[in-house]
Amino acid sequence: MTAVRLGWHTVLVLVVDSSTPAVTAALVEVSADAVAARAQRCTVDARAHGELLAPQVDAVLADTGARAADLAAIVAGLGPGPFTGLRVGLVTAATMGQVLGIPTYGVCSLDGIGHPAAAGEPVLAASDARRREVYWAVYDGAGQRIAGPNVDVPAVAAERARGLAVTIAVGDGAHRYADVLGLPVRGEPRYPDATALARLAAERIRAGAPSEPLTPLYLRRPDAVAATGHKPVLP
Amino acid sequence: MADEPLILGIETSCDETGVGIVRGHTLLADALASSVEQHARFGGVVPEVASRAHLEAIVPTMDRALKQAGVTIADIDAIAVTSGPGLAGALLVGVAAAKGYAVAAEKPVYGVNHLAAHVAVDTLEHGPLPEPAIALLVSGGHSSLLRVDDLARGVTPLGSTIDDAAGEAFDKVARLLGLPFPGGPWIDREARAGDPAATAFPRGLTAPKDLAAHRFDFSFSGLKTAVARWVEARQRAGEPVPVADVAASFQEAVCDVLVGKALDACRSSGIETLVIGGGVAANSRLRAMAEDRAARHGIRVRTPRPNLCTDNGAMVAALGSHLVASGVAPSRLDLPADSAMPLTVVSV
Numbered sequence: 001m002t003a004v005r006l007g008w009h010t011v012l013v014l015v016v017d018s019s020t021p022a023v024t025a026a027l028v029e030v031s032a033d034a035v036a037a038r039a040q041r042c043t044v045d046a047r048a049h050g051e052l053l054a055p056q057v058d059a060v061l062a063d064t065g066a067r068a069a070d071l072a073a074i075v076a077g078l079g080p081g082p083f084t085g086l087r088v089g090l091v092t093a094a095t096m097g098q099v100l101g102i103p104t105y106g107v108c109s110l111d112g113i114g115h116p117a118a119a120g121e122p123v124l125a126a127s128d129a130r131r132r133e134v135y136w137a138v139y140d141g142a143g144q145r146i147a148g149p150n151v152d153v154p155a156v157a158a159e160r161a162r163g164l165a166v167t168i169a170v171g172d173g174a175h176r177y178a179d180v181l182g183l184p185v186r187g188e189p190r191y192p193d194a195t196a197l198a199r200l201a202a203e204r205i206r207a208g209a210p211s212e213p214l215t216p217l218y219l220r221r222p223d224a225v226a227a228t229g230h231k232p233v234l235p
Numbered sequence: 236m237a238d239e240p241l242i243l244g245i246e247t248s249c250d251e252t253g254v255g256i257v258r259g260h261t262l263l264a265d266a267l268a269s270s271v272e273q274h275a276r277f278g279g280v281v282p283e284v285a286s287r288a289h290l291e292a293i294v295p296t297m298d299r300a301l302k303q304a305g306v307t308i309a310d311i312d313a314i315a316v317t318s319g320p321g322l323a324g325a326l327l328v329g330v331a332a333a334k335g336y337a338v339a340a341e342k343p344v345y346g347v348n349h350l351a352a353h354v355a356v357d358t359l360e361h362g363p364l365p366e367p368a369i370a371l372l373v374s375g376g377h378s379s380l381l382r383v384d385d386l387a388r389g390v391t392p393l394g395s396t397i398d399d400a401a402g403e404a405f406d407k408v409a410r411l412l413g414l415p416f417p418g419g420p421w422i423d424r425e426a427r428a429g430d431p432a433a434t435a436f437p438r439g440l441t442a443p444k445d446l447a448a449h450r451f452d453f454s455f456s457g458l459k460t461a462v463a464r465w466v467e468a469r470q471r472a473g474e475p476v477p478v479a480d481v482a483a484s485f486q487e488a489v490c491d492v493l494v495g496k497a498l499d500a501c502r503s504s505g506i507e508t509l510v511i512g513g514g515v516a517a518n519s520r521l522r523a524m525a526e527d528r529a530a531r532h533g534i535r536v537r538t539p540r541p542n543l544c545t546d547n548g549a550m551v552a553a554l555g556s557h558l559v560a561s562g563v564a565p566s567r568l569d570l571p572a573d574s575a576m577p578l579t580v581v582s583v
């Protein structure tokens with residue numbers, strides 16, 4: 001691997017994220033100095049990630065007249081997010097990467113919300129974690145993550161954010177719990193932005209970095225209730 | 236034959252990540268990764284633990300299967316995947332994986348019924364299935380009797396358990412006897428040294444009044460309770476529990492009902508082929524009893540070898556191969572994982 005790649009050309013990259021109710025597939029072009037969106041499909045339906053994602057991948061390929069074999073890399077949102085839906089994006093990326101023999105790169109899904117939203121001031125990015133909790137992270141004015149990702153009740157996230165001088169919140173979780181968070185909410189992005197996720201992986205793509213295992217950011221242990229011991233049946 | 240279709244099968248409905256590859260009726264690869272050890276301390280399969288394990292296992296299991304078969308994904312003609320019934324989150328990993336492979340390699344995908352796949356796997360060992368046939372499918376998740384007129388298009392449920400699955404009863408009785416999870420193989424092992432006639436445990440839904448309404452249904456909850464009462468009574472009396480005898484007598488009661496009802500289904504419909512599948516079909520007593528009693532009625536029993544009876548990818552590939560050979564159209568790319576997929580639907 002050479003540090004400087006001569007004759008670098010634009011490559012086509014697939015981005016998938018299924019960490020929120022929004023199921024996203026996008027194609028982006030990564031060139032030596034830019035990341036540009038080519039096609040995107042995003043559907044908000046928390047219960048149909050498994051049905052929606054593959055047809056959307058197919059659709060963005062068709063939109064650009066590309067074939068899967070034309071892809072140079074795949075970027076996947078690692079969550080955090082509700083487990084069942086989150087796995088759909090990761091298994092899709094991993095299996096496609098395996099067949100195509102191309103690298104897969106993971107990005108924290110909250111970065112796809114917080115990084116583009118941080119315009120000079122610290123921002124709290126939050127998505128819905130169900131059970132009255134949020135997945136959250138805090139970004140500085142330059143879009144660097146400085147806290148999280150964590151999962152907490154909104155009040156705890158708000159307190160941590162205040163301690164980091166956050167003045168604004170963003171993301172679906174911020175909309176949902178705006179009253180508890182007590183912060184003004186920026187409208188966009190509400191869900192992880194595919195182009196932002198690609199930008200955050202662009203250096204790795206350009207450098208031809210090794211493929212990464214796509215390990216989900218679950219942040220919660222599985223609900224595994226040990227089976228109770230044998231209950232006597234005799235009175 | 237080299238011109239028969241090359242089919243890949245993916246199974247993730249419970250705690251086994253399976254990838255199988257067949258050409259026609261010939262098994263080329265059967266790679267498996269199991270999360271069973273992670274569930275053992277809970278005494279049953281924990282769905283989220285199983286789903287997490289499937290995500291980690293699917294790519295390496297696929298790699299192993301392709302190496303075993305000496306093929307690449309590009310050589311594959313179609314991909315079959317269990318779309319139901321089973322654990323919703325676990326099924327979803329396999330279905331999404333199948334679609335990822337299908338989209339990347341531009342192959343058709345078939346979402347198939349897990350239970351029909353348990354029937355189809357027998358074709359890898361015994362060739363095409365004579366139709367009609369009766370199938371008895373018994374595992375930790377299901378206990379069903381069905382009539383198979385056309386495996387490619389639909390099967391007819393005759394009966395199923397009204398409470399516990401047969402394999403569940405094995406797990407529960409094993410725990411009662413201090414044997415590890417999963418209980419089936421341990422009961423089988425203990426029972427070899429025991430007396431199957433030591434205790435006459437109840438045979439569920441075999442009394443005349445029950446047969447009127449539940450001729451082909453099963454019930455194992457009463458049997459489990461009867462074993463528990465018997466064991467507790469001994470323990471309270473300070474007497475040792477004869478584990479081998481209890482295991483043998485319990486196993487005899489389960490097998491007696493399963494075989495009795497399956498053969499009744501054959502004889503009442505004049506069908507001469509009985510296929511037995513599912514994890515409990517690996518039980519040595521069930522296999523021997525079925526062979527023995529069926530022979531007396533001129534019925535042929537087809538039971539795949541034990542490692543094809545438990546959940547695996549080869550069974551899904553076998554059903555996919557049958558569907559392709561039968562000219563069934565592939566599924567759409569938006570095919571769902573359906574945890575309650577009915578038996579009447581073989582592919583979606």
Ligand SMILES: [Zn+2]
Binds near residue numbers: 545
């Ligand atoms: Zn099964």
